[in-house]
Amino acid sequence: MAPRVRFAPSPTGWLHVGGARTALFNWLYARRHGGAFVLRIEDTDAARNTEEATRAILSGLRWLGLDWDEGPEKGGDRGPYFQSARKEIYRRYVQCLLDENKAYQEKGVVRFRLPHKVVRVADRICGTVHIDLSAEPDLTVMRADGSFIFHLVNVVDDLEMGITHVIRGEDHLSNTPKHLALYEAFGATPPVFAHIPLILNKDGSKMSKRDAGASLGEYIAKGYAPDALRNYLCLLGWSPKDNRELMALDELIARFDLDHVHRSSARFDVEKLEWMNTRHMMDMPLARFLEIARPSLGEIASSDPFYADRVLAVVKDKVKHLSDLPEQTAYFFRDDFPLDPAAVEKVLRKPGAADRLAALRARYANTMDWTSTTLETDLKALAAEMGVKPAEFIHPCRVAISGRTVGPSLYPMLEVLGKARVLARFDRARAA
RNA sequence: GACCCCAUCGGCUAGUGGUUAGGCCACCACCCUUUCACGGUGGAUGCACGGGUUCGAAUCCCGUUGGGGUCGCCA
Structure with missing residues (x-):
């Protein structure tokens, strides 16, 4: 049977990187096994949800390249995919619990009778975990105003939507016995649970919503390649076991597996992301x-x-x-770019630099084939004629045309700028 | 506080009873080089601690410590 997984964010703000990774793991699992990735918006808390946040989540997922097979703006057979539109379904389930005396009313709220016993959770990642519910108070599933609580709607939706694998943050591990009890009360077979470790800040503290670097939006704004962030996030808590690190999407899909997801939480290391980002941009x-x-x-x-x-x-x-x-x-x-004073002092004012620049200008003025290979040939020929190293021309040239000492490879840069601009900049540099 | 999860270089990790404990990021040195990067070579740094089990523990067990999580009419 093809697996059905889901990502179920609550639209209370930007997509958290931890949430983004949870979505990624689910998505990879679905793609890897030919299953369906369902997106469901858990907007039961009307007071805290915003439409803006929903948009941010959708665009964030799209930016990461995580497309959903069913969900908002996409549809599907198991909708609606906004919990705010599923109240009738929840009402039905709660009524069922009430009818079977598995829940009761108290002060207007409905409480589910939790089994007061030790529940065994068979987690795909954490293994078998026993959690004692005997001291746990009964679970509120419906508020006095008729709205519903997370645990209830989450379970009902996973049930109704035919979710086979629940891959979610480890913060839900302790809640799982309650969810299991609900499945049992509904006479349903629970999905496979896989709790993935949480993401920590660089210093090991927990990464909360307000921490720097916690929001996916920051990475989008900063200009990271989605390819790189996706790759990095994937390696946080999962390892292909053979030292492979830089991986394109197809390789990630082909190799991702729940078996190699860790049990320990990982710290977010921006420096490694930086490295991965430049590498991805070079390689793409x-x-x-x-x-x-x-x-x-x-x-x-x-x-x-x-x-x-x-x-x-x-x-x-x-x-x-x-x-x-x-x-x-x-x-x-722009032609009025600033010339870095330090570069002018160090490179342009260097004894002989002005003369070499003038000579190079004269040479390039006669260059008809304005391509990087010819420009290189011409410069090197000139250097040989004057008996100096090409570098003696290259450095002043770079500063003259860009105003700085660092930049791309020189000849392609000259080619793209074009003859007119380059000659004009030589003149400007000489005047400086 | 109770309960649950976790613990290998500074960070991410490989490692599942016998390895000179490997890789990547970051760091240092050198090489390459047209700058900056990239790349290459080398280096420093690690099995949290204490008990067991075993001929032999990073690997298995217990405890301690530390970190994280859950205990809502938030999700």
Whole structure:
């Protein structure tokens, strides 16, 4: 039987990275086993839910590349997928509990009679866990105002939606006996439970909603490639066991398995994410890079999209964050870019630099075939003629055309900028 | 506090009774080099502690400590 898994966020804010990882694990499990990934919005708490949060969650999942087979804006046979639209179903189940004396009314609320015994939880990841419910008070399932409590709706929906595997955060492990009791009361077979470890801050403290780096939105804004964050998140609590780390989506799908999910919580290490991010951007095809990088350039690129794409191609392997792009490529799009004073002092004012720059300008003025290979050949020939190392030309040239000492590989940069701009910048640098 | 889960370099992890305890990030040194990166080589750093079991424990058992979670008319 094809598995059916679900991600059931509550729309009270941005998608938490922990939640994003839970969604990812569920999604990978579904894709790996040819099952269905269901998205259900748990908006039973009308006071705290916002439509904005729902939108943020949907866009966050889409950004990560996690598409759902059933859910909001998609539909499906087991809907509706918003709990706020399923009240009739919950009412029916509660009535059933009441009819069978498995629940009772007290002060207007409905309480489910918990079995006061030790419950055995067979968890796919944590193994067998025994939890004693004998001292546990009965479970409230419906409020006096007729609204329903998480435990009830969560179980009812998983039941109604035919969920076969519940992959969720370990914070729910202690709640599981209660859920199991509910399944039993409904005469239903419970799904397989798999509780995944939680994500901690770098210092080992728990990552709560308000901590820096807790919201997926921060990573989107900062300009991480979804490919990289997905890869990183996947490795937090799961390991392919053979030291493989940089993996594209298809490999992740092919290899992900619940068997290799850890029991211990993991700390979020942004530095490793940074590394993974640059590596992913270097490794990905240019077309994919352009797709994710173009939005970061925004208005800057609008006047000449073709030129902007060529610029992006040149800086692709040097980018740390997509959000750095406007600043990092500024000199490609404007001629009045600032010249770094330290670079001017160190490189342009260096004895002989001005002469070499002038010579290079004269040489490039005659370069007809303005391509990186020819530009390289010409520069090296000139250096040989003057009896100095190419570096003596390269460094002043870089500062002259970009204003900085660091940047992309020189010749492709010259090619993209074009002859007119390059010569003009040589003149400007000489005047500086 | 009670109950539950967890414990290998600074971080993420491999490791399931016998290994010089491996890999990646970060760090240090060197190499490569047109800058910065990338890449390459080498280095430093680890089995939380205490008891057992065993010829032999990172690996199995118990305890301690530490971290996390759950105990709602939040989800």
